[in-house]
Amino acid sequence: MDHIVFEVGLAIALIALSGLISAKLRFSVIPFYILVGMAVGPHAMEIWHFDFRFIESAPFIDFMGRIGVLFLLFYLGLEFSVGRLIKSGRSIAVGGTIYILINFTLGLALGFVSGFPIAETLVIAGITTISSSAIVAKVLVDLKRTANPETEMILGIIMFEDVFLAVYISILSGLVLSDSSSIGGVVLSALIALGFMLAVILIGRKAVPLLNKVLNIRSNELFLLVIFSTLFLVAGFSETIHVAEAIGALLVGLVLAETDHAKRIEHLIVPFRDFFGAMFFFSFGLSIDPLSLGGTAVWIALAAVLVTLFGNFTAGMLAGRTASLSPKASANIGLTIVSRGEFSIIMANLGREGGLMEILQPFAAIYVLILAILGPVLTKQSKPVFMALNKVLKFKDPRIRKEKSTGTG
Structure with a gap:
């Protein structure tokens, strides 16, 4: 423990340096955080012949990264509202189903075409289906x-x-880590996850008058302690019932966005969001082994990236159409959620625990790294990307047809 403070200080300095470089180049900061983490990660000594491995501080940095995910999703929830989410419930269910079906089917097809056995194919489908909530949240906030x-x-x-993740991990764990999977257990896990989300949203909305009174605290110190305790308790509890802790944080943000104190919370939380969010992407880079990024895994990962880009854009356009959004807004959906990250790595680790083919780890690392870098870029440049595609594909606006059919406009 003698060098943990120095190691954390060095990590923060490297993060600050990469942030300054990205600002100078006017480029998304997320890829820089990830790449600098890779450059000084556990295998950096073998490349640079210097020991930058953050041996003592790695668990602490990883924990700060987890906190970063919580703050990113919590802040995103604050910027939104439960009311808007409830009003869009049907279109969200339809859009989410479209997104999962398209990306999961393409992931299965990729695995089978690449010649993987069924277990490995199911892991690959999981890796390519779930987007990174942390990166998506960061990009949405940064681009306002x-x-x-x-x-x-x-x-x-x-x-x-x-x-979907709660259900799928239950099924996959049963198939990969044991001889059988309980259908009843899978159904129960899904119902608990869905029930928890609905309960937090509905109860939280009813409790808004009470929350307004409880949060009427003059001291910023005590105010933040109450907010932080709520955030960590709900996020932590959600993890115990197999709902991602990040989703728990998002739910807390959605509920508190309905209160009279939302702007105050938002103002006080920004520094924590920025600091711990940067630590998350740096710690994510530390987890990637540059020496494993080669061989057959590269070509399969590149194919997976192309499949994901096609699947996400198609799903975004279809999901947006069901919600009567403009083609440009629909394209933004697909381009924004194309990033892959923490959940894909979880899937790959599950395959490793089950003794599946070793290629899954480098495949996931390359795939995630490319889309973690490409996702924010595509989101930022969504307008020129859409304009270029629109010249070829000539997207039609569903709102115009709706206006004509109702005789308005």
């Missing part, structure tokens, strides 16, 4: 798109993915 009409669909798909 939280008030955009498509954001409620993006948030809804993220929550829908978590229900």
